Amino acid sequence: MNDRPKQDRHSSDAQPASPDRRKMLLGLGLAGGAVASGLTPGAAFGASTAGEASQPDQALEARQPFYGAHQSGVTTARPPAGLVVSFDVLAATRGDLERLLRKLTERIEFLTQGGPAPEIDPKFPALDSGLLGPVVTPGNLTMTVALGASLFDGRFGLAGAKPTHLQRMPQFPNDALEAESCHGDLLIQICSDTPDTNIHALRDVIKNSPDLLALRWKVDGYNAPARGANQPPFTPRNLLGFKDGTANPDPDDNSAMNRLVWVAPESAEPAWAAGGSYQVVRIIRNFVEQWDRTPLQEQQSIIGREKKTGAPLTMAAEQDIPDYAGDPKGERIRLDAHIRLANPRTAESQANLILRRPYNYSRGVTKAGQLDMGLLFICFQADLENGFLAVQKRLNGEPLEEYIKPVGGGFFFALPGVPAKGLYLGQSLIEATELPGDSAHPTPRKSS
């Protein structure tokens, strides 16, 4: 557990998204054709990053990298459609578990990079659902695989290799958890430019792992398009009508991400986990009817920001930094405002910064005849204890709780990336837990 990972497997960081690409992604998809263009369709076709795509239809050709020190879908800009699906792993042996991880690697590589769907004798069921037509468009797809604490039980001999803080999500005071929407052995976060790209990817995984995975729960979400000002930051709004993501750490800031999001090789975590990240998913229902019946000033003081502009209360611009030291009594921003509790901006609370990557969800109607919608809260952090758990502890009892109800989700560990072709997701874990004499398909390691 304390031997260092081979340097070569972690030496190259995944290509970070450029700021331009992030903005572009946020503006894409639902925003119509008004995106700056200077590229010919031919130039955009087959481009490898979203920033090079210039029109929504061509955007479906944009792709995110699959190989790298980290999985895509964490620091990648949030595209318009997101889906989270949790599975029970049915694999019975370590060999089956490895087969599952190799299969996922193969499918995700294909789906994220795109290409012609395989064709076979029509007397058989087709291999591809056909949702995207004969050629699978990548559409900025990312599929991020994470493991739950339950996978580290006795089944696969992984118990000794569990990331130190990984645990079954506990019940917090305001939670009303529904057992059928919680936890799971394996989570896949699927994000792309369109909902059908996500569903196509999900159906592909399910078709390819019938004996290995059983569906547990799933939530589909979307990201609001940038609206109004053509100036960055293009912060989308959540279902409370507030900009959500304003004060997030910058995913393009590699050194911040290495500190806050990615498990470092020299951390207290098992060596295999380096390059991975703790992923928290919370399905948080919003009582939107009640919220819509709440005075605007009350909404704003509960959050701590101006609804219209996203600026901290009494300040002018969205990116202004609240001055809590200068407001010790909470006269400008209440002491129990969401943003103030979530990040009190003290020297100590710097250790608690997390990377949020939420989606809005909207599903049916509750038994009470109210809208069942809310926030598919997702966050990543290098240290679960210092990250989500510390922040949630401060938020417990916040006034916003009157309007929200967490009903599901779980704690997971997003696997390190696949450094190069021929290697597979979770390989470092499988190898770290190999018993002497275990002859599970030795694979030569490649350096990247």
Added chain:
Amino acid sequence: MKSIRTALLIGASSLGLALAAQAAPMDLVGPVSNYKIFVAKGVDRLVTTTAAFTAAVKAGDLKKAQALYAPTRVNYETIEPIAELFNDLDGSIDSRADDHEKKEADDGFTGFHRIEYGLFEKKSTDGLAPLADKLNKDVVELQGRIKTLTIPPEKMVGGAAALIEEVGKTKITGEEDRYSHTDLYDFQANVDGAKKIVDLLHPLTVKADPALSAAVDKNFAAVDGILAKYKVGNGWQSYDKVTEADRTALKGPVTALAEDLSKLRGALGLN
């Protein structure tokens, strides 16, 4: 169940009544202090009825305990916006199985609904004695905390809306008292609690916004009209007897009330 929350605690604990009233229009001083008396009486009644209810539970008198369950609870539901300011107590007194991951089997599931589960689902008082003791202790604790509480005017006024939100969210579905089906008791208690606030404010509201005041009165009457059909003696029929059509019919006036009451604070110029 949980509704108005902590934040209020800051206001509640750091301001004295006089101070809080000063910050608001002088006209509100009367209604707020009358409301405070109403709440104090309510919690006193909660303490005495809970003592009798839990005594029956502990004596193993199933019939009597079942009979006392709903009439005891109503004393909580009527003053819920204030009782809920203490959300630790609200959780242990009034949480529902859904609020706990292991539902009925969860150790954290205590209070009225846990005892209700024993009395009406298991039809037995077995094992309920410690839960009865805890409930008794919790309501006495609540009584103590309410005694020293200052009710900020905006919380009183907002409380009317909060009670009706509560009805719309959990009472109409019959999920609050799912084992005993005594939901109509809670339903009426929430409505009465809201009505009390509205009545105390009436002289101010008719002046500030006569149309709003009339609309509120009309919708309270509509709700009462539908509920009246299900009254039996001093109590209420089982919620399973409420027809699907009436459940749906209740939604309209309840939602309209929630909309109207959400404007009360603004109409009275409160923050």
